[in-house]
Amino acid sequence: MSKKLIWSIPAASVLGLVCLWPQLSMAQAPAKWPTQDISIVVPYPPGGGTDLTTRALAEEMGKALKTNVSVINQPGASGSIGTIAVWNKPHNGYTISANGLLAFASYPVRGFTEGLYKDHKDWHFWIATYSPNAIVTKGGPDAKYKTMADLLAALKAKPGEITFGTAGVGSGGYMGSEVLKMGTKLNYKHIAYQGGAPAIVGGLSGEVDIVPQLLMEMVDHIRAGKMNALAVLMDKPFKLSGAADIPAITDSVPATKPFLPMGESFGIMVPKDTPANVVQAIDAAFKIAVQSETVKKFAAEKGSIILALSGNEAQAHVAKLLSIVSWTLFDAGQAKTSPETLGIPKVK
């Protein structure tokens, strides 16, 4: 018995140290920034759009800041888990949040961030790239739909039966489907997958008729002819290297115009009360990184456009997304809180 007791003392003290460790290491606020490695939290599993964009950006930002910028994946609940985790960390710039801003804009009305931060004005944003939604279907000789007209005819003939596979409610694919629905006034059947990749597999195998995910997730399947891109949710055609131009949705469904461009823009953010010198350092590193060859090559390969927004421009971009997304979700009955009570204006 006494032997056990003796051993329990060092065991308990080691455990105590382990528990206190994070608090101890975060106690001192550094004057010079950065003095340690920076992590960017991607709130999705690796390999998705946010993850790939962030990794390309992180590498270049690390070079500019002369430190290690590592990417951490902390997935769950449409990315809100990782975002909340960053908010709950010290606001010192060592933990940066990455996100798709469409997904991010959906959190307030869905009640994910209640009691944490009020809205997007509580964050600084840097927006790197944009990739539109593409209305895509299984390609090859047995393709069901060859053009947007084929799909519209099918939607009209069997309302609520054509299946759209997306990465879940509130995802880019879901928003794209909803925009198409608002433009055509035709209903579809929503099939939620656990992420973009499984939805694309569903499209390739024919489990779902349409995959309205982001162009960047499907470019190689389109280039290889395994999938047909019927339209992009932009008001001009998309010139994709290594494949035919993809028609604009406005050619076939002009009524979608007010909601365009629809797609996901990717960027990083830190809470607003992060020290000013840290925000400046991130800003400078971002501006170098986003114009680097790595990011340019990445965008061209991945069916994306470089936006490079920061400061007020980025705030305005998020504000527009917020109103489209919040009201779309609210009209679809998917919002927990009305955007009106949150003070989010309606689009137009």
Add this chain to the structure above:
Amino acid sequence: MDWQYFLGVLQFVVQPMSIFTMVLSVFFGLIVGMLPGLTATMAVALLTGLTYKLSNEVAILSLVAVYVGAISGGCQSAILMNIPGTPASAATAVDGFPIGQRGEGGLGIFIATASSCIGTLTGTLCILLLTPPLALLALKFGAFEFFLLALFGVMICGQLTAGTDPLKGWISGILGLIVSQIGMDGMNAYPRFTFGEINLMSGIPLIPVMIGLFGFPEIIYGLVSSTARAQIKTSSLEFKKGFGIMLRNKLNIIRSSAIGVAVGIIPGVGEDVAGWLSYWAEKKSSKTPEIFGKGAYEGVVAAETGNNACIGGALIPVLSLAVPGSAPAAVLLAALWLHGLRPGPLLMSESPGFVIDISVYMAISAIAMVFLALLVSKVTVKILAVKSTILMPIVYVLCTVGAFVISNSIFDIYLVFVFGLVGLLLREMSYPAAPFLLGIILGPMADNSLRRALVLSSGDPSPFFTRPISLIFATAIILMALSQLNAFGWLRKWLVHSELKE
């Protein structure tokens, strides 16, 4: 086969820098795999960050090497301490631990390592020769099949680990499935059983549960019985006996490799399930199923061959569809993208040599792994000779740190204690813990796939019995449940009875 690519990659791997990186990565993988809580996924993710600056070839070689090392390393802690180093070696512990307790720890590690190597090599062969046709298998699995596969996995695990009464295994599995429902659901992001606790929103994380279920009871029992437990002699590797065992298991190895590769190809189902399925298949076809769970060499061979063959399988959809077959493969896919490669339908035309490159990397990593693992095991087998009063506090600290570093969350340490107590209770009442863990792994897949399936069919359950792969799984599940309820006994009795009447 394009021999010039083959020669090119061979020239690359014999360079001192390549060999050095590969050996270092395999070694790192082995150590990470051995430590409970540090998984293969984490090893690949860590190294992805470290290899940014290296050239493409060296970076990818090191990532493949660490993947192979980590999946192979988990068997050592499973055999020596009954704590699987990664979820992939949970099936190895069933027979591996009794082998270690028998004083044959060295032999156990030898056959586990040899099986791992052979499994990896078979997986490699499949990548090299069969990538395009096998990738089609990934597209054959829809929502219906995923649900039934998840159910099947939990059921066979329950049946395998429960000893005398499979019902206890199933109960444990169902408890795991229930716990996996905590958190936001995958369809509508509705928080279930979270009671407003923000840490529960993302669900119960796997690794703290695994450490709690397996590690905690071992520590408690180790300390309680410290005086009673006889010290186990360290054993040598016994190469000759080991080779004999491997030779006798030819059929087992072929079957387990095939199962491992197939499980790997199916997206989202990984090394852990591969280990269990191969173990199950071996026990089913064995003439002496009663020795399983009591230290059967066949069980270790099956589980380790299966989980390592899964690596090759998991890479097949990565290379041909850009869809990962398992969690570590998902990180590897992201790393390939980062290094400017574009796995997916264009890979074969854009970089035709890449499939050969990755196969060669895997093959040499597997061979390096055998030597390194056996070298490391010379030290690790001595663990059995360490007194519990010294060993267990160290294991305890390692377990707690392991749980913490996954997401740097103190909440995860609390979870270790909560599930540690669950594990202790389960063990006291002789319920197996492994099905509980597999329930948590497969729960979200079962849940989301079932609901997606029913939305797709507008609520009609008949596709579960009309799609070919579904039908196979459904039949297997029903047969397993019926045989457990002794339905066949009743049927026989009834038939005999009615014959007598006539």
